[in-house]
Amino acid sequence: MEKVAEILVEASAEAVEPRFRALAADEVMEKAPGEIVTVADRDAERIISRRLRELLPVPVVGEEAVAADPDLARALSVEPAAWLVDPVDGTNNFVAGRPAYAVMASLVRQGQTVASWIWQPCTRTAYAAELGAGAWRNGERLTRDPVTTTPEKWTGILKTRYLAPPTRDRLLANSRALGPLDPGRGAAGIEYPLVATGERDFVLYWRTLPWDHAPGSLLVTESGGRSARFDGSSYRPEPPGGPHGLLVAADPAQWETLHEILLRSL
Template sequence: MEKVAEILAEASAEVVEPRFRALSAGEVMEKAPGEIVTVADREAEVIISRRLRELLPVPVVGEEAVSADPSLAEALRSEPAVWLVDPVDGTANFVAGRPDFAVMASLVRSGRTVASWIYQPVTGTSYAAELGAGAWRDGSRLVREPAADDPEKWRGSVKSRYLDPVLHHRLQTNARAFGRISHGLRSAGMEYPQLAVGEQEFILYWRTLPWDHAPGSLIVTEAGGVSARLDGSDYRPDPPGCEDGLLVACDPAVWERTREILLDARG
């Protein structure tokens, strides 16, 4: 567990942090309509992937490698063990000079996340989790405190970018039942830790790319929370395009009540 955390921090120090607020125009590219990538993303993924394979020689499914060759993501189904890598989660924030970005990795065995790591370069904060063993922030065990009973006191995020107009309207209307709703930080590597440490009660995501959600989902669940599809099935890191919708909450009762409120068709 400690070695992977070191790999992420060292790759960040080598190629990510020196470019924060120092990117030149030629170091930022569009990889798909509305999605950008930087030389820091690509270089960090190469470094992290190589070092993870040295640690455990199994396939690496990295965000930037899959962008170039989508078939690589099928390893999540076909291989018994796979590394997942998100070299800079929150690239838009990174390019804009905002501090909300992270470097992330997970280990997936038989379709289930068994270990995960998130490193937040601006603060130097590390999160990690191991299936059945717990979650930690900078080496201290994370145990999420219970939420208040009243939903009007809950804080949450509803990520609405990829929703169809009808569902978007329903969720935005129903979300008024909660105490405070935000659109999030545009970085799963910042948002999941917020929930795990008690700064939010729930997050609703729609598009769920595996490198974005495997790390934080395990950290939240190992801290006592829930990460599940809207039908109640546990989250698993599927290849892109398999399933949409993911509700993450600080405990089972909050998950059930949040789903009930948000999906109420009368909204």
């Protein structure tokens, strides 16, 4: 666990942090309509992928490698084990000079996330989780206070960008039964830890790319929460194009109540 954390910190120091608020115009490219990538993403992924393979020689499913060759993501379904890498989660924030970005990795075995790491360079905060063993922040075990039983006091994040307008409108209408909503941080590696540490009670996502959600989902579940699809099935990282929709809550009982409130009539 410690070795992977070191790899993320060192790759960030070498390839990511020196370019924060220092990117040249030709170091930011569009890899797909509305999706940008930087030299920091690509360089960090190369460093992390090489070093993870040295640690455990299994396929690496990196966000940028999959953008170039989508078939690489099949390893999550067909290989006994695979690494997942998101070299700069929150690239839009990174390019804009906003500090809400993270460097992330996960280990997947038999289609299930068994370990995950999140490094937030701007706050020097490291999160890690291991299936069945717990979750940690900067080496200290994560435990959060019990969730209030009053939904009107629950605060959370609704990520509605990819929802069809009618579904988005119904979701927002249903959310009026809850507490104040947060528009989100533009980076799953920032948002999931908010739930794990008690700063927010829930997050609802529609698009669930595996490198974005495997690290945080394990972090939340190992800190006592629940991350599950809208049909109630536990989250498992799948290649892009798989199921949509994910509700993440700080407590399993809270998840059930949130599901009833938010997803009714959807």
